[in-house]
Amino acid sequence: MSESDRDHDIVVWGATGVAGRLLAEYLAGQYTPDELALALGGRDEERLGSVGADIRETTDAWAEVPIVLGDATDPESLRALAAETDVVATTVGPYTNYGSPLVEACIETGTDYCDLTGEINWIREVVDEYHNDAVAAEARIINSCGFDSVPADMGTLLVQSYAAAEHGAPCEEVRIYVDDASGGVSGGTLASFAELFEAASEDPVARETLRNPYSLAPPGEREGVDRGARRLARKDRWRSEWTAPSPMAAVNERVVRRSNALLDYRYGREFRCSEVIPTGRSLGGAASASLVAGGIGLFTGAMSVSPLRSLLSDVVFPDPGEGPSEQQMENGYFLVSVLGRGTGDDGEFTVQAEFGVDLDPGYGATARMLGESAMCLLRDEIDSPLEGGVLTPASGIGMPLAERLRDIGFTATVGEADG
Ligand SMILES: NC(=O)c1ccc[n+]([C@@H]2O[C@H](COP(=O)([O-])OP(=O)(O)OC[C@H]3O[C@@H](n4cnc5c(N)ncnc54)[C@H](OP(=O)(O)O)[C@@H]3O)[C@@H](O)[C@H]2O)c1
Incomplete structure (x- = not known):
């Protein structure tokens, strides 16, 4: 007590x-x-x-x-x-x-x-x-x-603390890879997601918040070098594999940037971060990345249109209070890797954090x-x-x-x- x-x-x-x-x-x-x-x-x-x-x-x-x-x-x-x-x-x-x-x-x-x-x-x-x-x-x-957003935010803190201690400098860039995840989603989460789109349709400040990658930084500090969450499939040069946009990037990247600002720019003023879903090196990886990117684009597109949003919320999504199935929760797991690159006293370095557990990520x-x-x-x-x-x-x-x-x-x- x-x-x-x-x-x-x-x-x-x-x-x-x-x-x-x-x-x-x-x-x-x-x-x-x-x-x-x-x-x-x-x-x-x-x-x-x-x-x-x-x-x-x-x-x-x-x-x-x-x-x-x-x-x-x-x-x-x-x-x-x-x-x-x-x-x-x-x-x-x-x-x-x-x-x-x-x-x-x-x-x-x-x-x-x-x-x-x-x-x-x-x-x-x-x-x-x-x-x-x-x-x-x-x-x-x-x-x-x-x-949302402990693995990304704490993974970045782990990487940056290690870089500062071992290389004398923070990483200039961090990439968050959602390597593996399985779990369910509840009606409450989908209702909250719908609310975000509802707010964006009515309120110009909410729209600006979704547009500006630095919108959660303190007022007066809402700009920087990052251009915002990715929307397309892309070959990632750091890991030489295909990546799709992550649906959580809009939240996690902004939270990480807010952490940096609140910590008096401990990660640097020019710090960049992004979150993606890796899909593999082969042609199949390229196809999966495009499919995921297309699916996310379609879903967010539908959620941005009021009648479609209402239809999804009222007919397709489970009601608030309804959770994922027992089986989804029992078999859930996730692993998020955070890679950071920087230049320290000893030259260029790459640091990696891993964050995960054998439990349904969202529950x-x-x-x-x-x-x-x-x-x-x-x-x-x-x-x-x-x-x-x-x-x-x-x-x-x-x-x-x-x-x-x-x-x-x-x-x-x-x-x-x-x-
Ligand atoms: N960050 C993440 O990774 C993550 C993961 C999971 C969930 N979430 C978020 O967590 C939130 C909850 O999700 P959930 O699936 O647990 O939702 P849920 O099952 O719908 O639960 C919502 C809770 O809010 C209560 N509530 C609603 N209106 C209330 C009021 N006027 N006064 C007091 N209590 C009220 C409900 O009480 P009653 O039972 O009385 O209706 C219920 O206990 C959502 O915003 C979701 O997006 C985030």
Whole structure:
């Protein structure tokens, strides 16, 4: 338990949803009530009770898991919840619709916060609206603590920390390769994705956020050398293989660039980064890369057209609350490699980090990444010069998160690249 006089160490806000339930189950399975004052937060007492009952059934240690009631649209209830809590870990999305009042409540009460958002339009809103207040309140508001964007952000931090320590200089460029991934997607995630396109269709600031690769950097610093996420298949010269655009690049690349800016340009002012999906060296690799690029283009094209977006959301996507199948979650895994190149005291160098685990990336793995982010905040296991603000995993928590994830079975390695 923490030494603060607040009732709850961590509240899982949204514990009845797909990701929230997994997060609550993970934390209760990993820590005893003596180690962690955990509470389940949400708007439906009965359903929260049933999550608690399932936890009691599977983990003997927990005789009771307290419940905190509130509503994402009722700021007063969020202030009361935040005031009694050291760290709020929230899975209540779409964050564009439900996120801001909780961020405000956490800042007002000096409560640390972490979430799973990949909605860059909303992150931009929160950066512009709340960063300075969060700095003043010394509240750490950490966005994107799931598969979006921990592997990319922490993988880059691993590479850059190693380069600085071993070669005396950061890498000038980093490429994030989603080497392997298998898992499912929930209705909640697709609803959040649709919300991003909805925002872009209505709001010029959201459109600019999607267009500008530096849109999550601090105001006044939203430009740089990168041109934005790739859209076409391309032969990658570093690995001599074909690559397709990554659907998560729009989020992950911006989060990495925000980390660099928040860390006072530790990776350099001219730092470049990109994320891609490698598909192999052969002609088949070229064909797969083109197919993936075409598929992503078609999907994003359809999501940009309002009637098609409504059709996909209402008829094709699963409803919010519906998760991937048991089988998808059980058989899931991912491996992300981050390659960095630079020039140091000893000449040119190439560094490689690997980040992965044998768990469904968006759910089993995401629950652990968010849970351990919350534990870092709770236990003040932080390696960052920043004491508050709207932050990223790498800039707001830093290396202790990689250490915690390693301790629970994640691969998080870094060293000289082969060849
Ligand atoms: N970064 C990543 O890699 C990653 C991975 C997975 C998910 N996500 C994101 O995480 C979010 C959650 O996904 P999910 O699949 O768990 O969604 P979900 O199953 O739909 O869960 C949403 C949660 O929000 C709660 N909620 C909705 N409106 C509320 C309100 N007014 N007041 C309080 N609670 C409210 C729901 O409560 P009820 O049960 O009462 O409706 C539910 O607990 C999404 O934004 C998704 O994109 C990100």
